[in-house]
Amino acid sequence: MPEDPTRQALPRLRAIEIVPGQQGGQRVFMLRDPSGLAPNAAVVTGATMLILRMLDGEHTIREVQTALVRQTGELVMSHHIEAVIRQLDEALLLETPRLEECRRQRLAEFRAAGMRPCTHAEGAYPTEPAAFAEMVDAWMAALPPRAARPEGRVVGAIAPHIDFGRGSVSYAHAYRDLADCDADLFVILGTDHHGNTQFAATRNDFDTPLGRVTTAKDVLDSIEAAFIGDLFEGELQHLGEHTIEFQVVLLQHFLGGKRDFEIVPLLCGDLGEDIEAGESQPQDAEVLSLIDCLRALIAETDRKVCVIASADLSHVGPRFGDNRSLTGAYLASVEEHDRAVLEHAVSGRPDETFAVVSARRNDTNICGLAPIYILLKALGECRGELLDYRQAPSPDRQQCVSFAAASFWR
Numbered sequence: 001m002p003e004d005p006t007r008q009a010l011p012r013l014r015a016i017e018i019v020p021g022q023q024g025g026q027r028v029f030m031l032r033d034p035s036g037l038a039p040n041a042a043v044v045t046g047a048t049m050l051i052l053r054m055l056d057g058e059h060t061i062r063e064v065q066t067a068l069v070r071q072t073g074e075l076v077m078s079h080h081i082e083a084v085i086r087q088l089d090e091a092l093l094l095e096t097p098r099l100e101e102c103r104r105q106r107l108a109e110f111r112a113a114g115m116r117p118c119t120h121a122e123g124a125y126p127t128e129p130a131a132f133a134e135m136v137d138a139w140m141a142a143l144p145p146r147a148a149r150p151e152g153r154v155v156g157a158i159a160p161h162i163d164f165g166r167g168s169v170s171y172a173h174a175y176r177d178l179a180d181c182d183a184d185l186f187v188i189l190g191t192d193h194h195g196n197t198q199f200a201a202t203r204n205d206f207d208t209p210l211g212r213v214t215t216a217k218d219v220l221d222s223i224e225a226a227f228i229g230d231l232f233e234g235e236l237q238h239l240g241e242h243t244i245e246f247q248v249v250l251l252q253h254f255l256g257g258k259r260d261f262e263i264v265p266l267l268c269g270d271l272g273e274d275i276e277a278g279e280s281q282p283q284d285a286e287v288l289s290l291i292d293c294l295r296a297l298i299a300e301t302d303r304k305v306c307v308i309a310s311a312d313l314s315h316v317g318p319r320f321g322d323n324r325s326l327t328g329a330y331l332a333s334v335e336e337h338d339r340a341v342l343e344h345a346v347s348g349r350p351d352e353t354f355a356v357v358s359a360r361r362n363d364t365n366i367c368g369l370a371p372i373y374i375l376l377k378a379l380g381e382c383r384g385e386l387l388d389y390r391q392a393p394s395p396d397r398q399q400c401v402s403f404a405a406a407s408f409w410r
Contacts, residue, residue, distance in 0.1 A: 006078050010064070010085060011094040012057035015194045018049075031093055034194045036119060036240030037106060038092035044084075051076075051084050057095065107236055115212070116204040116265075118249065120242045125164055125249065127209040135164070136253055139172035146176060154181040156307040156379050156408035158345070158372060159250075161191060161243040162401055166392040171250065173387035174405035179254040183306035184261045185216060186251060187294060187378070189371035190243035190310045192234070192267035198286045199227075200234030200267040206245065210252040216262040219297065223264075226296065228289040237267055243310040266290075268370040275358045281351040282373065294378035309375040311368020312403045313338045319399035320365050326397045334364055335391065338402050341366065346384030346406050350376035375408075382410040 019030040029049055031042040044052070050071060054064050061078050068076045088094045092102055110116075118127075126132045159174035160167040192200060201220055206213040224231045238244070244265045255261055274282045282288070298305050314334050316322045324330055337360070344353040354373050357366055386406050393400035 006061040006065075009058055009060055010055055010081075011089070011096045013052055013055035013088070014093050014095060014099070015196070016093055031088075031091070033093065034240050035237055037099075037102065037236060040091065042087060042091040042093060044087075047072075047076075048084055051081060052088075055088075055094070103236060106239075110202075110204065110236060110239065114204055116202060116206045116238050116245075118207050118209060118245060119239060120245055121209055121249075124242065124246070129210050132209060132249070132253065136172075136175075136250070139168045140176065142169070143172050143176060149177075150383055150385060150407075150409040152383070152409045153304070154178065154183070154306060154407055155382055155410045156309070156375050156384075158309045158311055158368075158375070158404060158406040159247060160312055160403035160405065161246055161310045161368070162312050162392065162403050164246070166401075167390075167403055170388045170390055170403055170405040174407070175250050175254055177387070177407040178251070178306070178308070181306050183304045184259065185219065185264065185301070185303045185305045186247075186261060187264040187266065187297075187305060187307045188244050188247050188310060189307065189374055190241060190247075190265065190267045191312070191368050191371055192237055192241060192269055193243070193367065194240070195234045195237040195267060195269060197234035197237075198229065198269040198284060199231060199290055200237045201231045202235045202238045202265055203232075204238070206248045206263065206265065208245075208249040208252045210249060211256050213248050213252050213256075214262045216264050219262075219264050219301075223290075223293045223297065226289075226293050227286075229286040234267065238265065241267055243267070247308055247310050268374060270367070271354070271370045271373070272362075274354075275362050278361070279358055280355045282354060287370075287374070291374055291377045294374070295380065298378060298380075307375045307378055307408075309368060309371035311371045312401055313341070313366050313368060314364035314402045315367060315399070316364055317394070317397065317399035319394070322365070326393055326400050331391055331393065331400060334400070334402060335389070337364055338366075338404070339389065341369075341372075342386050342389065342404055342406065345372055345376060346386050346408075348376065348379075348382060348384060379408055379410075382408045384408045 017032040017034050028043050061081050089096050092099050121127045154177050157174050160170045203217045205215050317326050341356050350373050357369050388405040391402045
């Protein structure tokens with residue numbers, strides 16, 4: 001006798017963006033795939049959102065029905081729930097065989113192309129080179145004169161990955177030093193906002209409106225050979241993630257045409273398991289393995305290496321699940337916490353940097369902790385300098401993102 005489908009676990013909802021809106025006078029929610037794998041958004045009603053909250057890969061149709069009766073007092077028929085599942089599956093928003101087949105096809109196409117397209121151009125920055133140059137030149141012209149530079153060479157930087165409009169001053173501070181950096185190999189540690197792997201690399205070069213930027217495939221081959229995990233399992237995350245793209249286009253602006261350079265693009269997860277466990281320093285074997293790989297690269301290569309952590313800091317307010325009001329006092333406390341993290345970072349204390357965040361279970365949602373920590377551990381002894389710190393609250397006070405710029409010298 002066939003198994004009752006209402007007793008089978010429903011598939012898991014992917015990590016998606018949910019944007020409220022209006023359609024025909026009705027409140028609706030737009031479901032978008034930030035990874036870029038699903039090309040079209042799905043639009044659902046508030047009633048459907050109640051179903052979505054239970055799509056964790058464990059609940060059955062009957063359990064969903066029971067929960068909805070408790071919440072609304074109404075019985076939702078199983079065929080309605082099945083229709084929602086079909087809609088989401090067709091939109092590639094569920095972890096199902098359909099999604100896996102699409103992933104395989106897209107990954108094959110992505111690797112065959114050999115190029116990661118500039119997917120955030122036009123929407124996030126000008127695609128016309130002259131307009132892009134005008135934008136960045138205006139940033140740099142507005143900077144106050146640089147204080148005395150530390151002696152030595154720039155070996156690392158923390159740069160934001162917030163949009164260029166809000167982050168322009170911090171970007172300018174970071175890239176004023178990076179523009180004078182003599183490195184010919186940039187390891188870019190991006191923040192992976194939506195992946196489920198600890199690290200994700202790609203051998204693809206990066207397209208920009210200013211020209212192609214070459215990925216150091218031989219370096220990635222060496223890292224892959226020594227790394228204990230699968231460095232390319234989450235490679236498709238590069239399609240939709242902006243945190244490396246923003247650094248690449250800026251590097252191309254400042255260095256392209258002046259000298260040859262290559263990049264090592266690595267997206268980093270969030271160290272969440274170690275934070276949830278309250279560890280004083282990361283214990284994840286893949287994190288420790290990648291740090292060893294980067295240390296070996298820096299120590300053994302003849303090339304001049306610079307490591308960039310593409311990292312924003314705290315994300316607070318209702319938009320990020322933080323129900324505290326964004327009062328001046330609260331944002332001042334967030335700044336105090338951010339600056340404690342940054343003080344440890346520029347002082348070259350990676351474990352203390354992590355411990356400050358972990359002790360509070362990352363209650364301010366710092367998204368760039370992994371890139372910053374790995375940068376510090378990979379560089380080892382060096383001198384850091386905090387160049388800029390800012391907060392960007394939204395006009396409706398529903399969210400605030402903080403970010404900073406720092407340089408590291410040896």
